[in-house]
Amino acid sequence: MTTKTIISADRLSKSFGAVKALQDISFEVAEGEIFGFIGPDGAGKTTLFRIITTLMLPDEGKVTVLGLDCVKGFRELRKNIGYMPGRFSLYMDLTVEENLNFYATVFGTTVKENYDLIADIYSHIEPFRKRPAGKLSGGMKQKLALSCALIHKPALLVLDEPTTGVDAVSRAEFWEMLKKLRKHNITILVSTPYMDEAMQCDRVALIQEGKILSVDQPGKITAGFSRKLFSIKAPEKYQLITALREFPLVNTAYPFGDSVHVTFRDDVYDDSLIGFLEAKGVSGVIIAETRAGIEDRFLELMEKK
Amino acid sequence: MNEKVISVHNLVKKFGSFVANDHLSFDVYKGEIFGFLGANGAGKTTAIRILSGLSRPTSGEVIVAGYDAHKQPEQIKKNIGYMCQKFSLYEDLTVKENIMLYGGIYGMKKQLIRDRTKNLLERLRFEEYGDRLIASLPLGLKQKLAFSVAVLHEPKIVFLDEPTGGVDPITRRQFWEMIYETAARGITVFVTTHYMDEAEYCDRVSIMNEGKIEALDTPAGLKQKYQAGSIEEVFIRIARPGKN
Numbered sequence: 176m177t178t179k180t181i182i183s184a185d186r187l188s189k190s191f192g193a194v195k196a197l198q199d200i201s202f203e204v205a206e207g208e209i210f211g212f213i214g215p216d217g218a219g220k221t222t223l224f225r226i227i228t229t230l231m232l233p234d235e236g237k238v239t240v241l242g243l244d245c246v247k248g249f250r251e252l253r254k255n256i257g258y259m260p261g262r263f264s265l266y267m268d269l270t271v272e273e274n275l276n277f278y279a280t281v282f283g284t285t286v287k288e289n290y291d292l293i294a295d296i297y298s299h300i301e302p303f304r305k306r307p308a309g310k311l312s313g314g315m316k317q318k319l320a321l322s323c324a325l326i327h328k329p330a331l332l333v334l335d336e337p338t339t340g341v342d343a344v345s346r347a348e349f350w351e352m353l354k355k356l357r358k359h360n361i362t363i364l365v366s367t368p369y370m371d372e373a374m375q376c377d378r379v380a381l382i383q384e385g386k387i388l389s390v391d392q393p394g395k396i397t398a399g400f401s402r403k404l405f406s407i408k409a410p411e412k413y414q415l416i417t418a419l420r421e422f423p424l425v426n427t428a429y430p431f432g433d434s435v436h437v438t439f440r441d442d443v444y445d446d447s448l449i450g451f452l453e454a455k456g457v458s459g460v461i462i463a464e465t466r467a468g469i470e471d472r473f474l475e476l477m478e479k480k
Numbered sequence: 481m482n483e484k485v486i487s488v489h490n491l492v493k494k495f496g497s498f499v500a501n502d503h504l505s506f507d508v509y510k511g512e513i514f515g516f517l518g519a520n521g522a523g524k525t526t527a528i529r530i531l532s533g534l535s536r537p538t539s540g541e542v543i544v545a546g547y548d549a550h551k552q553p554e555q556i557k558k559n560i561g562y563m564c565q566k567f568s569l570y571e572d573l574t575v576k577e578n579i580m581l582y583g584g585i586y587g588m589k590k591q592l593i594r595d596r597t598k599n600l601l602e603r604l605r606f607e608e609y610g611d612r613l614i615a616s617l618p619l620g621l622k623q624k625l626a627f628s629v630a631v632l633h634e635p636k637i638v639f640l641d642e643p644t645g646g647v648d649p650i651t652r653r654q655f656w657e658m659i660y661e662t663a664a665r666g667i668t669v670f671v672t673t674h675y676m677d678e679a680e681y682c683d684r685v686s687i688m689n690e691g692k693i694e695a696l697d698t699p700a701g702l703k704q705k706y707q708a709g710s711i712e713e714v715f716i717r718i719a720r721p722g723k724n
Contacts, residue, residue: 216646342519344719413660432680
């Protein structure tokens with residue numbers, strides 16, 4: 176079965192003065208995928224999404240979206256893309272209902288016509304339909320913005336950091352909603368600075384300083400971690416980290432929640448480690464081999480650069 | 481680690497008939513890294529404003545750094561540090577000017593500010609940035625500097641409001657190492673975050689829901705009690721009861 180390519184980006188570059196926001200970015204997104212761009216602030220995620228949504232021109236390279244060129248075909252393309260910018264573009268002095276009607280009208284449709292598409296999402300905020308958007312909580316604004324971006328039944332939904340600043344419960348609900356949109360065959364391009372959200376995507380691109388570090392299924396990205404990874408715990412975390420960095424066999428040592436993730440130069444450590452740590456005043460040490468996550472891999476790729 | 485630097489007993493804060501903080505009770509100890517979690521609207525911001533002397537409790541006992549939040553909020557303000565993601569340093573002042581400004585606000589002597597500035601820039605390996613405008617620094621450096629400035633006056637407690645949002649993974653880890661180092665020096669670190677993996681870095685974590693503290697324990701203790709693999713699971717069970 177051949178799947179349709181929805182986005183095809185070929186060697187995109189974009190600079191703002193001396194700042195190279197995007198450098199030689201190439202990737203493809205297939206129909207029905209949830210494709211994530213994962214990277215910190217300033218990595219180039221928003222610039223890339225603006226080019227894909229025809230709001231900005233690349234300096235170099237070519238992007239084809241839904242079979243149309245992003246530069247020449249922008250009029251036709253805009254009808255088929257739903258875009259939710261980082262700062263939700265809602266009218267704060269219009270009510271929930273008025274915002275939704277406004278977006279439907281701009282795209283030449285009605286709320287009624289595509290209601291089935293947004294029903295799952297909009298039903299959460301419908302009880303507040305007479306409330307001004309400015310008076311909604313963060314989680315509710317997010318749901319309204321998503322409803323507005325979907326109301327014209329776009330083939331491609333582009334979401335720029337939809338979960339930033341939103342609590343864990345609303346974030347979990349948001350990802351559930353995105354997964355439900357699959358049955359409508361909508362392709363989703365989403366960005367996030369939070370590495371743990373990579374696991375929610377079908378494929379992800381790790382992006383840093385305008386360059387793609389890796390593109391793959393999240394499981395394959397973590398499998399790409401090239402070393403044995405150990406999780407080391409001790410009650411005195413700060414002393415543990417500083418002592419580990421001084422141990423000759425240690426390659427990298429990074430704090431990870433309640434433990435320190437460590438790689439060794441030849442992937443092994445010997446019995447002298449515990450003695451070494453104890454001599455540094457670190458006792459109660461527990462060492463276990465662990466599996467690398469997206470963030471471990473991201474750190475490894477950043478170091479290689 | 482038994483010296484209490486925050487002691488809260490039956491804290492209630494009402495706005496009209498709305499109860500934003502409903503009988504909160506907890507203690508935080510010297511040198512502890514304490515995670516303060518909760519859904520949007522759970523009442524975290526209200527509680528932090530009271531703990532930092534910006535708002536008065538309706539009732540209940542609140543002692544911060546040895547001072548009473550009812551009667552001595554100005555003393556509290558002098559003995560705490562604060563940093564948030566949205567605003568920390570003045571973009572149109574240089575690194576040194578920002579340090580001088582904050583040192584002055586906290587009533588530090590000029591010589592002391594100069595000494596600490598030198599020390600701080602060395603420790604961060606920031607010497608070359610001293611005369612650069614904040615606006616010209618990368619986000620990661622700004623965040624690290626903002627944290628150092630928040631503890632410039634050696635407060636008893638520093639409040640961090642979503643300190644690492646949006647920074648790259650290496651900077652995030654350097655930031656947490658700074659937090660560990662600060663706590664090891666005996667400064668209590670009080671952190672709020674929406675990101676549950678950050679909670680795992682804390683010594684103890686409280687989770688608020690609808691104005692109440694529903695859970696308070698070490699991350700390992702919470703995971704065990706709720707039979708959960710991560711703090712995120714614990715949080716979702718507490719903040720979304722019935723659905724899981």
